[in-house]
Amino acid sequence: PGQQAAHDPAKKTVVVLGSGWAATSLLKKLDTEYFNVVVISPHNYFLFTPLLPSVSVGTLEPRSIIQPTRYITRHKKRRVEVYEGEARSVDVKNKTVTFVDNSDIKGAVSATTIPYDYLVYAVGAENQTFGIPGVREHSCFLKELPDAEKLRTRLMDCVETAAFKGQEDAEIDRLMHIMVVGGGPTGVEFAGELHDFLVDDLQSWYPELANRLKISLIEALPNVLPVFSKQLIQYTESTFKANKIDILTRTMVKEVKEKTVVVQDESKQLKEIPYGMLVWAAGNTSRQITRDLMAQLPDVQNQRRGLLVDEYLRLLGGDGVFALGDCTATSYAPTAQVASQQGAYIARALEQMAKKEQLEKTLHSLRASSNSKPEEIEAVVKQINKVSKIKPFHYSHQGSLAYIGSEKAVADLPFFNGNLATGGVATFLFWRSAYISNLLSARNRFLVLNDWMKVKLFGRDVSRE
Ligand code: FAD
Ligand code: NAD
CATH class of the missing domain: 3.50.50.100 (FAD/NAD(P)-binding domain)
Known part of the structure; x- marks a missing residue:
């Protein structure tokens, strides 16, 4: 309007x-x-x-x-x-x-x-697959909104299929094995969220299956979250260990098959591991x-x-x-x-460039007119000089934050010219408040707060859409 x-x-x-x-x-x-x-x-x-x-x-x-x-x-x-x-x-x-x-x-x-x-x-x-066979066909990604919706549906499908009458033990173990490839922040945050789902919901809704869920995180490098400080990497790895999330570092995925994944470990040994769902979080291309x-x-x-x-x-x-x-x-x-x-x-x-163009037009007509005063022209020239000064892009780092599950988060914050590396529940509350204040609209803030409250009161909805 x-x-x-x-x-x-x-x-x-x-x-x-x-x-x-x-x-x-x-x-x-x-x-x-x-x-x-x-x-x-x-x-x-x-x-x-x-x-x-x-x-x-x-x-x-x-x-x-x-x-x-x-x-x-x-x-x-x-x-x-x-x-x-x-x-x-x-x-x-x-x-x-x-x-x-x-x-x-x-x-x-x-x-x-x-x-x-x-x-x-x-x-x-888009998602980097390095041309590894089977990644596009058999993995789930976590980049766009439909990816997350598909993941949620697949996860519940694995659980319900594992719960199917007469399902054999080995098949239950396969279906309940969720593999996450990539120990960057995307893979780590997903593994953390998955762990919460296991503890908060699977144990109440599927008690017979909950202890069968296995989460493995595969990372080619020697540790997860390479951009975070050493102390926070250790904190994340020990939190994952306590949460029974298996971290396989120095391990490369070589091929993804429909029900198994082929990995190469540190000693260059190839292993084939059965999985129910594989989440590919190996970076960008x-x-x-x-x-x-x-x-x-x-x-x-x-x-x-x-x-x-x-x-x-x-x-x-x-x-x-x-x-x-x-x-x-x-x-x-x-x-x-x-x-x-x-x-x-x-x-x-862009605004400066447009202003400069407008001022140049004004200058042109002032110079063309016999009534223009020299001070007027000088003032416009000064303004042109001012808007012509576009500074190079400068990035100001506000810190890195990642959620790692069980109401814990890690944060590398650049404070007082030094670095503050923090992990734990207080950091988690900081993580939540940082995201809430960063969410674009009042409407989004309301919806997110409402969802968090809903989950606290009633648990997550385990219906498969
Ligand atoms: P995007 O935000 O990806 O936007 C690209 C846009 O281009 C989209 O709107 C897309 O629809 C559109 N597009 C695609 N193809 C075309 C086309 N052909 N024509 C026109 N439009 C097109 N970063 C952080 O700093 N902190 C975090 O906590 C964090 N968490 C993340 C969690 C996840 C799960 C992921 C996947 C990323 C996260 N990131 C985070 C990284 C961050 O999301 C990206 O760095 C950021 O989105 C990059 O912004 P962008 O505008 O370049 O690209
Ligand atoms: P990433 O590039 O940060 O991490 C991908 C990881 O996958 C790497 O550590 C890589 O060694 C590993 N990998 C690649 N191929 C592999 C293979 N074949 N086998 C095993 N491991 C393999 O990707 P990302 O986590 O999706 O993050 C992308 C960008 O988005 C990053 O800049 C990240 O900082 C940003 N991000 C930030 C946050 C946050 O701040 N909370 C959350 C998500 C993403």
Whole structure:
């Protein structure tokens, strides 16, 4: 309501690809007064990824941690065009984006190409499988909302199948063996949540099966959570040990079969381990559209890890393109913290660029007019100099937090120029309050608090949808 018409031919067009951390942070900050803004994403919502592991075991409901992108854009000064679509290609030479409607229901038009003046490229990354056979076919992932919903359903399917009348012992053990591959924060948080589900719910609803549930965490490196401090790694490993989560470090997955996984241990021995559900959390790789974009710029884009940008987040070789978040290869970790700070930075940079352009136009007409006073011209020149000074992107690290189960969390917090490494129940309460205060809207806060209370009072819902 009250928003002006979307497209103004006198203004430049910013096309934003994605509705994740980087894109959403940009949209929140961007002053739409200066630009026509178009957002394209296959999901018409923002997903609060830090709480995604909680959805996979039913601690939180899926809709509690998402927010429609239109909730943000509707408050903007000028109307923002939001399209649910998947960008298929970017033409950096002609400055266009082609996108398609990849949802089930399609209209007469389901593909189109639009021009941009500036492109904010924030499509994130996809799951890294290293081409290991069987991973795509037989694993579950934990990256997007449908992944967590599928995990929850599969988990209950394993439990119910294990409870099926006459099920044999060895088969029960297989079905109740949940393997998590990847000891990064995603794998660790999922294993922790799964342990809570076992203790809080499985023991009351399936007492005959609860002690058969086995959780194994496989990690190729010598320890889990490599980015955390040594003390917190030890704390996590001892908490997992107490919670009977088996950690297999220095162990590489070589192949995933339908019911077993082939691993290679430290002594290069191959072992085949039966499992009921396997969760693949082995990190990120570039999306196809990103690889295609790199292929257009082979001289400058030669990093498989992601897009190369300069210190102002400008895509190397791409005029008018800014790349941010997980799709880039920088010295920063692929985290929500980095992506959201980059989004806010680009919003400010774009605003400065637009202001500069406006001032240059004013200067041009002042210089062309015989009535202009020199002080007037000088004042405008000063303003131009001011807005021309765009500083390089600077990341400010607020700390790392991870939930490890049984109401414990670990936190590496950069305080007073030193580091505070903390673990335990107080850290867990801090983890909860940090996430609650970070959740985008009052509506999300309400829903998450409500879910936490519901689980405390009634336990998790074990129905299989
Ligand atoms: P994303 O947030 O992934 O957003 C990418 C967007 O692009 C999505 O909206 C997607 O739908 C869209 N998209 C995809 N393909 C296309 C296309 N072809 N065209 C247009 N749009 C497209 N980080 C932290 O700092 N703290 C945490 O606690 C934390 N917890 C996490 C927990 C989990 C389970 C996971 C998976 C990640 C977690 N992360 C955390 C990492 C964090 O989520 C990512 O670093 C962050 O999402 C990166 O932001 P992004 O905007 O680059 O990508
Ligand atoms: P990651 O890249 O951090 O960890 C993946 C792990 O899988 C690595 O330790 C790797 O050694 C291991 N691995 C890879 N292939 C393997 C194989 N074949 N066999 C055994 N192990 C294998 O991935 P992630 O945990 O998904 O995290 C991705 C990004 O998101 C990171 O930057 C992380 O910091 C961020 N994140 C942060 C949080 C948090 O702060 N709470 C939570 C989740 C994710």
